[in-house]
Amino acid sequence: HGLTGELPIGIKAAGIKTVVTIHDLIFMHHPEYYNWIDTKIYAWKFYKTCKEADRIIAISECTKRDIMRFGGVSPSKIDVIYQSCSTEFKARESEKKLQKVHTDYMLPKRYIVNVGTIEERKNVLLAVKALTMLPDEISLVIVGRPTPYTDKVKAFVAEHAMEHRVKFLHGVPHEDLPAIYQMAEACVYPSRYEGFGLPIIEAIQSGLPVVACTGSCLEEAGGNETIYVKPDDAFGMAEAIKQVLVGAPGREERIAKSQQYVKRFEGNNVAQKVLDVYNKLI
Known part of the structure; x- marks a missing residue:
């Protein structure tokens, strides 16, 4: 084999x-x-x-x-x-653990999260561009191993004076990841191509709505309640994120249906x- x-x-x-x-x-x-x-x-x-x-x-x-x-x-x-897919992300972290992780990583009060290697194929720059069209109180936390593409993303962040709204986390131990997911308002996964897309399922298990991109298997991983946009459509990405932030109509129903969908992978x-x-x- x-x-x-x-x-x-x-x-x-x-x-x-x-x-x-x-x-x-x-x-x-x-x-x-x-x-x-x-x-x-x-x-x-x-x-x-x-x-x-x-x-x-x-x-x-x-x-x-x-x-x-x-x-x-x-x-x-x-x-x-x-x-x-492990079900560990379904377990709610204690308030003490959440507070510790929030303090240790100096996380923003309100943020969306992206998890995965920071490489060109995974296209996180699209989420950063979308952030320019979102309310100022919303930040983006990017969790993953850096590559040379990271410099391209950081250059865009600096050019648009968004350093206070985009946080990069490298080398995060696995035991801290559930808390980082759980304190986010949504997950964004704008990859151009994946074989499956495991972070989408982790995010849904963590109680998050997800915005992803069309063109590969991500619709298969996230189901109908995840919102999908084209991988070069920053405006579409921003509009989709607005639909899943806390307070958006139908957000809780979207999360519940997504969690039901991903049970097929657990x-x-x-x-x-x-x-x-x-x-x-x-």
Whole structure:
């Protein structure tokens, strides 16, 4: 079982049955985010794997469609098995913990949150641009590992004198993340392309409404009550955020329906489903 989209060379010739898990094909959709030679190597491995694997596991329907489109693979050869999502974000943190995290990170009074590596593909600059069209008391907290793209985001923040409204947090321990989610008013996830989009589910479990972007699997992760905008539409992003801030009509109903939707990803018995795939081959 190749867990990362590839199989050992020569395994088919050895007569061994094979399964491969493919998480995403971002290098096909957005090669501009990769080194040229890397995209060629990844593509070669992908095409070879599609031909040699007996079964393919995709982590979302979106990834399945991509495998069919780019690899010419029959849908009958592909099994969709969603990642299992922990329910830890559903547990409400104590008031003491919330206050400690708020003080330790000097969090704003009112903020929306973004969680994920701060890289160009994840497109957090769109949320920063949208912030210029939101009330001054609303801030944006960006939680994630920095990359060179972070400098581009910070340059926009400085150019628009928004340093007091945009906070970057790097190296946040996992145990503090639920509190950061829970004290936010909403989550924004403007990624251009994902294989699944786990932070959306974490945010919904934390009791937040979510605004995300169209074009990949995010509608699959967030369901109908998440609001989706085009990944270059800053005005649309701002208008969507206004619809989910505290006090917006229908906000609580939106959250409740979203939490009902994401139950399909909780306690997902991945092991049994993978075993079922193995049994198809035995």
